[in-house]
Amino acid sequence: MSGPVFRPYVLPAEGGCRCGALRFRVTAQPIATAACHCRGCQRMSGSAFSTTLMVPVEGFEVVAGEPVLGGMKNPALQHSHCPECLSWVFTRIEGAPFLNVRAVMLDDPSRFVPFVETCTAERLPWAETPAPHKYESFPPNEAFGPLLAEYATLIASQES
Template identity: 45%
Template sequence: MTHWSLPWSASCLCGRVKMRVSAPPLMSAACHCAGCQKLTSGPYSLSLMLPAQGFAVLEGETVLGGEHRPESRHHYCAHCKSWLYTTGDMMPGMVNFRPTMLDDASWVVPFVDMMVAEKLPGVASGASRAYPGWPPPEDYGALMEAYAKEGARPH
């Protein structure tokens, strides 16, 4: 159940932005939507959904990029433009943190694949559950409960 080995340190590619995660994630996901493919230049984005009080930018300057919409504010390092995390009106009190920024991301496995209707051929994220679109709101309770029990932990 526990053993999250918090807090976790994280930084962008250039190291100017330093972040800290101090609360367990509520869910982890891979999003295969066409937007995330463009944002990441890769086949999907990875998210750890964190309670906002469990996430902090300790130093460095961040800027908005990506969609520039109130629903989804994409935060980047001002210098190297690494995509660090997402906040938005859609998820008040939450931060979608990109776990590839962690000093040690070697344990990260997404729990749920989202938007697999737009997934590129030949791509497998390692997630054990999949949704063609976004998971319906009524599924989140059960998903978070399962993730709290079975979700991948730091080594």
């Protein structure tokens, strides 16, 4: 049995909230993809987990609308929502060179496959993903470099 196929995104990729008032554009390949099972993500997404594209900050722009902060309104973890429909669209992490875009907010989310699965200790028993890397909480800091390198290699192997 073969594993999941990780393909590069066709760029630029566009997306937006449910009502269309907040629109964004992604112009850089994600550095990784993930599904998070933490209770916070479950509650904010209204689902079993949230989907994430980790996009370099310089490869993301809001092209319509003005996001508002939601969630816990933690200055270090800024969850951005549409001001009209309140959909959770992306998250900025203080000091991180990337932001987390909700993959399901892309106009075409069909290429999304989670590479890393986090907070599996909080996972609903039936919620499974094909992610090859699974962590009970978040990956330890020393794991990020090798994970990002492996993801980059997988994407590069599909770009030809």
